[in-house]
Amino acid sequence: MSTQNTAPAAHALSASTRMQHHRRYLMCRPEHFTVSYTINPWMVPANPTDTAVAVRQWQTLYDTYLALGHEVELIDPVEGLPDMVYTANGGFVIDGVAYGPKFRFQERAGEAGPFIDWFRAYGFDTRVPVEVNEGEGDFLLVGDTILAGTGFRSTGDSHREVGEVFGREVISLSLTDPRFYHLDTALTVLDPVEGVADGGPERANIAYLPAAFDARSQAILAERYPDAIHVSDEDGAVFGLNSASDGRNVLISPRAKGFERQLRDRGYNPVLIDLSELLLGGGGIKCCTLELRGATS
Numbered sequence: 001m002s003t004q005n006t007a008p009a010a011h012a013l014s015a016s017t018r019m020q021h022h023r024r025y026l027m028c029r030p031e032h033f034t035v036s037y038t039i040n041p042w043m044v045p046a047n048p049t050d051t052a053v054a055v056r057q058w059q060t061l062y063d064t065y066l067a068l069g070h071e072v073e074l075i076d077p078v079e080g081l082p083d084m085v086y087t088a089n090g091g092f093v094i095d096g097v098a099y100g101p102k103f104r105f106q107e108r109a110g111e112a113g114p115f116i117d118w119f120r121a122y123g124f125d126t127r128v129p130v131e132v133n134e135g136e137g138d139f140l141l142v143g144d145t146i147l148a149g150t151g152f153r154s155t156g157d158s159h160r161e162v163g164e165v166f167g168r169e170v171i172s173l174s175l176t177d178p179r180f181y182h183l184d185t186a187l188t189v190l191d192p193v194e195g196v197a198d199g200g201p202e203r204a205n206i207a208y209l210p211a212a213f214d215a216r217s218q219a220i221l222a223e224r225y226p227d228a229i230h231v232s233d234e235d236g237a238v239f240g241l242n243s244a245s246d247g248r249n250v251l252i253s254p255r256a257k258g259f260e261r262q263l264r265d266r267g268y269n270p271v272l273i274d275l276s277e278l279l280l281g282g283g284g285i286k287c288c289t290l291e292l293r294g295a296t297s
């Protein structure tokens with residue numbers, strides 16, 4: 001059964017009325033990128049990787065953010081930590097408060113220190129976690145609500161902890177398909193803040209792959225986000241949902257053809273960025289992008 005709802009919603013805005021919001025991101029150049037271990041189904045160490053290609057593709061993403069008028073901070077890559085390019089897992093930041101990561105697997109544990117040091121050095125109010133969590137890979141801010149993923153990486157206890165740190169409503173969602181092991185592989189926030197467009201209120205909205213969630217989570221999402229875009233299994237499987245939106249421009253994989261059309265129908269501007277090399281490590285556009293909200297630099 002197809003899960004796509006491609007018809008434009010009654011409230012759909014035209015591309016010219018979708019409001020772009022300024023963003024500040026943290027990225028990490030993949031100078032040491034390779035696949036030398038397996039901690040997700042996409043990672044096959046026997047398959048060759050090309051670090052130069054990874055850097056070139058990453059550079060296009062970086063340049064695109066700047067061309068769109070966003071700010072990008074950089075954290076130095078560390079030799080021996082090939083997954084550091086996926087900065088989304090390096091923390092979760094709201095209002096200048098940075099909740100640090102505690103990685104599920106030993107292979108990534110060494111990244112926590114450099115990320116926490118970076119937040120401190122850049123003036124963030126930094127909180128060191130007790131619970132296992134992989135940052136914005138599993139925590140997504142939609143309006144004032146934190147959607148929190150669990151099942152493969154971040155624990156249910158980290159959902160309680162993130163709620164205590166930020167004092168916001170946290171909705172726990174359970175992921176069930178190992179290919180979609182972080183929330184940001186199965187759900188995209190399209191309008192990260194509530195806003196006003198075309199003279200009227202613009203509700204924060206999302207796109208997601210229903211089949212990646214258990215029945216309880218699907219019911220919650222359907223109830224809270226009746227206008228959400230449902231992405232097809234085909235587009236989900238090419239990491240179409242691992243995308244970054246500024247409310248108007250949505251950076252997505254060029255392979256997610258159906259999602260691209262769905263976005264256009266809703267008045268967003270899809271911007272196609274190919275990160276095929278970084279997909280070999282199990283990450284895409286969103287994984288390489290950590291939003292720094294309310295940073296004090």
Ligand SMILES: CN(C)C(=N)NCCC[C@H](N)C(=O)O
Pocket residue numbers: 039040043083086088089108136137181182184185242281282283284286287
């Ligand atoms: C979209 N995703 C999954 C992310 N937020 N991060 C990618 C992490 C990839 C890394 N090899 C790992 O398995 O942890």
